[in-house]
Amino acid sequence: MQHLNDEELIAHHYHDADASEHLRACADCRAQYDTLRNVLALVDAIPVPDRDPEQVWNRLRWRLERRKKRTWQWIAGGVAAAVAIVVFFAIKPQTGNRQPQIAATNTTAATQQLSNPATQQPNNKVLVYVVTDHLDAAERVLAEVANANPKKGFDAGEQQKRAEELVDANRIYRQAASRRGDARIASLLSDIEPILVELSHSGAKLSPDELTSMQKRIDSKNLLFKMRVMSAQGEDQQQNKNVLASQKLNSL
Amino acid sequence: MEMTDVAAVSRARDGDAEAFRLLVERHSRAIFRVAWRMTGNEHDADDVVQETFLRAYRQIDHFEERANFSTWLHRIAINCSLDLLRSRTRHDKQYGGDIDAVDLSSDAPEPDRMAISAELQQHVAAAMKRLSDNERTAFVLRHFEGMPVEEIGKTLGIQVNATKHTIFRAVRKLRDALEPFVRSSPCNT
Numbered sequence: 001m002q003h004l005n006d007e008e009l010i011a012h013h014y015h016d017a018d019a020s021e022h023l024r025a026c027a028d029c030r031a032q033y034d035t036l037r038n039v040l041a042l043v044d045a046i047p048v049p050d051r052d053p054e055q056v057w058n059r060l061r062w063r064l065e066r067r068k069k070r071t072w073q074w075i076a077g078g079v080a081a082a083v084a085i086v087v088f089f090a091i092k093p094q095t096g097n098r099q100p101q102i103a104a105t106n107t108t109a110a111t112q113q114l115s116n117p118a119t120q121q122p123n124n125k126v127l128v129y130v131v132t133d134h135l136d137a138a139e140r141v142l143a144e145v146a147n148a149n150p151k152k153g154f155d156a157g158e159q160q161k162r163a164e165e166l167v168d169a170n171r172i173y174r175q176a177a178s179r180r181g182d183a184r185i186a187s188l189l190s191d192i193e194p195i196l197v198e199l200s201h202s203g204a205k206l207s208p209d210e211l212t213s214m215q216k217r218i219d220s221k222n223l224l225f226k227m228r229v230m231s232a233q234g235e236d237q238q239q240n241k242n243v244l245a246s247q248k249l250n251s252l
Numbered sequence: 253m254e255m256t257d258v259a260a261v262s263r264a265r266d267g268d269a270e271a272f273r274l275l276v277e278r279h280s281r282a283i284f285r286v287a288w289r290m291t292g293n294e295h296d297a298d299d300v301v302q303e304t305f306l307r308a309y310r311q312i313d314h315f316e317e318r319a320n321f322s323t324w325l326h327r328i329a330i331n332c333s334l335d336l337l338r339s340r341t342r343h344d345k346q347y348g349g350d351i352d353a354v355d356l357s358s359d360a361p362e363p364d365r366m367a368i369s370a371e372l373q374q375h376v377a378a379a380m381k382r383l384s385d386n387e388r389t390a391f392v393l394r395h396f397e398g399m400p401v402e403e404i405g406k407t408l409g410i411q412v413n414a415t416k417h418t419i420f421r422a423v424r425k426l427r428d429a430l431e432p433f434v435r436s437s438p439c440n441t
Binding site: 010050 | 269272273276277278280281284285288289294295296298299301302305306309372373376377379380394395401416419420423424426427430431433434
């Protein structure tokens with residue numbers, strides 16, 4: 001009797017072929033098949049870590065809200081751009097003797113915007129907007145460290161990689177904030193930087209002591225909260241910017 | 253009465269966050285399981301779960317109501333896992349390169365599964381680590397997800413025969429590595 005080969009046994013196991021008859025008659029193949037089944041049962045027996053669905057949702061909800069806000073920002077930006085194009089083409093055929101007048105009007109409007117304290121966009125506000133994405137990314141890394149269970153230590157491989165990527169950007173933004181005199185952003189970025197540096201130089205695993213120390217530093221300065229506030233301000237400013245752009249276009 | 257997936261999807265399409273929350277809470281455990289098995293890493297699996305639901309949220313208008321939401325979601329999760337695996341270097345692709353870093357020692361084993369020793373878990377982890385990305389993916393999809401060979405082939409972008417051989421190779425590697433342990437294992441019953 002010709003014995004079943006590995007492929008036939010595996011195909012039988014996954015019901016891609018039927019070797020039942022042969023297995024009933026052949027003790028050798030039955031023994032081979034039993035070994036295969038036991039090996040696969042061993043793989044099945046590995047416990048899968050569990051995740052609390054509520055925690056999954058809490059993390060996701062935050063990202064969905066951010067996505068929603070950004071979508072509206074893009075839509076607002078897109079609408080403003082579309083209006084600009086329409087206005088441009090509507091005006092273009094009549095540009096002959098009106099162009100200087102329009103140019104003069106725009107210059108006056110821009111000057112008024114710049115000189116009007118209510119609408120002026122200081123450099124530091126622009127900076128807040130620019131660092132928003134950076135703060136989001138850094139916040140995600142620090143939140144994962146802050147929420148880890150100190151009793152178990154922490155597999156920080158992924159966070160270490162992300163921290164490495166963020167350190168340089170953090171330094172550049174901090175220097176820019178200092179140069180522009182925005183002490184609040186500079187101070188927040190200064191607080192974040194040593195933690196990012198430490199994380200980027202840490203081993204793949206943080207011991208319970210290392211993790212607790214890092215969590216205390218994050219917690220003592222209330223960093224996560226400050227980062228969220230700063231990010232929210234950045235987004236609000238972008239929205240205001242879009243509104244301002246729309247108002248400006250409407251005034252044309 | 254509990255809201256069906258189809259009803260929840262319909263509400264989520266209309267912007268009902270609570271309906272989407274219901275879908276997340278109902279399916280996130282299963283999605284995490286497949287992501288963890290494909291990536292072999294808890295943190296990667298967490299990222300895959302997040303990305304899966306974000307993609308599902310973005311594409312929820314494309315979901316056909318006659319289809320099974322769980323199947324659709326699993327398909328997204330598999331693609332997210334493959335994207336993640338493909339974006340890594342070979343070293344990173346396979347369970348982080350360090351057997352100690354493999355998340356196979358859970359504090360909360362599923363009660364319906366056989367308890368196996370931590371040492372044995374490490375051997376299984378090592379055996380899984382030796383599989384290539386394609387082998388591990390094909391094996392997970394066939395063995396745990398029960399996906400037909402043809403569909404696995406489409407997912408991996410390879411022919412049916414090549415898919416079969418990939419699964420065979422994966423199972424053979426696992427058998428060769430774990431055969432010495434099955435005789436002394438409680439699984440050998």
